[in-house]
Amino acid sequence: MEEWNQTTTGFFLLGLFPPTKNGMILFLLVAFIFLIAFLGNSTMIFLIWMDRYLHTPMYFLLSQLSLIDLMYICSTVPKMAVNYLSGDNSISLVGCGLQSVCFLSLAGAEALLLVSMAYDRYVAICRPLHYPVLMNKRMCLLMIVGSWIPSSINSIFHTVYAFCMPYCKSRIINHFFCDIPAMLSLVCMDTWAYEYTVLFSTNIFLSVPFIGIMFSYGKVLCAVHNMGSSQGRKKAFTTCSTHLTVVTFYYAPFAYTYLSPPSLRSPEKDKNLAVFYTILTPMLNPIIYSLRNKEVVGALHRVLGKSSLQKE
Numbered sequence: 001m002e003e004w005n006q007t008t009t010g011f012f013l014l015g016l017f018p019p020t021k022n023g024m025i026l027f028l029l030v031a032f033i034f035l036i037a038f039l040g041n042s043t044m045i046f047l048i049w050m051d052r053y054l055h056t057p058m059y060f061l062l063s064q065l066s067l068i069d070l071m072y073i074c075s076t077v078p079k080m081a082v083n084y085l086s087g088d089n090s091i092s093l094v095g096c097g098l099q100s101v102c103f104l105s106l107a108g109a110e111a112l113l114l115v116s117m118a119y120d121r122y123v124a125i126c127r128p129l130h131y132p133v134l135m136n137k138r139m140c141l142l143m144i145v146g147s148w149i150p151s152s153i154n155s156i157f158h159t160v161y162a163f164c165m166p167y168c169k170s171r172i173i174n175h176f177f178c179d180i181p182a183m184l185s186l187v188c189m190d191t192w193a194y195e196y197t198v199l200f201s202t203n204i205f206l207s208v209p210f211i212g213i214m215f216s217y218g219k220v221l222c223a224v225h226n227m228g229s230s231q232g233r234k235k236a237f238t239t240c241s242t243h244l245t246v247v248t249f250y251y252a253p254f255a256y257t258y259l260s261p262p263s264l265r266s267p268e269k270d271k272n273l274a275v276f277y278t279i280l281t282p283m284l285n286p287i288i289y290s291l292r293n294k295e296v297v298g299a300l301h302r303v304l305g306k307s308s309l310q311k312e
Contacts, residue, residue, distance in 0.1 A: 009171065010092040011183075016176040016271060017084055027084055033075045033283050041070040042091030044296070051299035057135040058124070061117050062289060063146055068110045071281035075102040076177040076278050091162070096178040100159040101152075103177060107254070107277070108151025108205045114247055116143040118216040121243065126223045129272040154201055161197075165189060174267035175274070181258065182270065202258040210251050217244060242288055249281050 016030070017023035044066040048054045082087045091099070123134045142187065162180050166188045175182040180198065184191050217240050224237055253273035257265065290296045 037283035041066040104155030112147040
């Protein structure tokens with residue numbers, strides 16, 4: 001097939017919504033979810049920054065999760081909304097490349113950050129006397145840096161490599177953002193070698209962290225079972241179940257999309273699964289962590305109380 005000049009053109013995204021009345025309803029639903037995610041994650045970041053009682057390693061990591069989710073949903077939904085409302089589904093090469101880098105960086109950073117959060121709960125419950133030493137400020141910063149740097153390097157590598165491959169005349173990506181697996185179907189060469197690198201990096205950023213999380217919470221649940229205080233057991237179990245809910249919503253659809261063989265996948269299925277980790281998870285994280293967390297609710301009351309007193 002004839003190749004097209006990558007320096008003078010871009011791609012077209014098919015999007016998520018059909019151009020029908022049902023499509024508009026789905027668009028409004030996603031816009032509403034985006035608004036909840038934006039406000040929820042922004043509020044979590046603001047509360048953790050403002051309330052001194054939340055200046056702990058656990059909430060520092062949680063603020064990073066909210067920041068990632070905030071950037072995550074902003075990297076895909078606004079462009080999708082603009083394309084749908086304008087009727088112009090085009091995206092430039094630069095825009096597509098930036099979207100790919102941002103998406104992959106944030107996806108990898110969140111996967112690694114969830115491991116850090118699991119380790120934090122493991123130390124807090126299984127080794128409480130060593131918690132101030134093992135989870136000091138330096139360790140928290142190392143965890144954050146260790147989440148961002150590897151994921152950024154990985155995203156740049158994959159994006160640069162993907163954009164260096166020859167693409168055929170069809171520039172239509174059957175997705176609502178520039179997802180590399182969806183772009184590979186447009187390549188004019190055999191991509192099996194590159195697909196193995198995608199599989200390898202996915203295992204590094206998904207499978208290995210998932211195993212680490214399961215191991216940490218296995219230890220935690222054993223410790224919880226041996227706790228003498230029923231109140232302590234209940235609090236620890238709530239913390240574990242909350243985190244595991246987030247992990248399930250994030251890892252399961254991501255792993256199916258990037259680890260399953262192409263014969264089991266389809267463009268429509270990939271798009272539907274992508275909704276979970278790009279749109280629903282950023283909305284659910286602040287809701288799950290705030291509604292089931294008395295400390296966050298207390299911080300909200302304290303911050304609102306200070307604001308009302310200042311106005312008086």
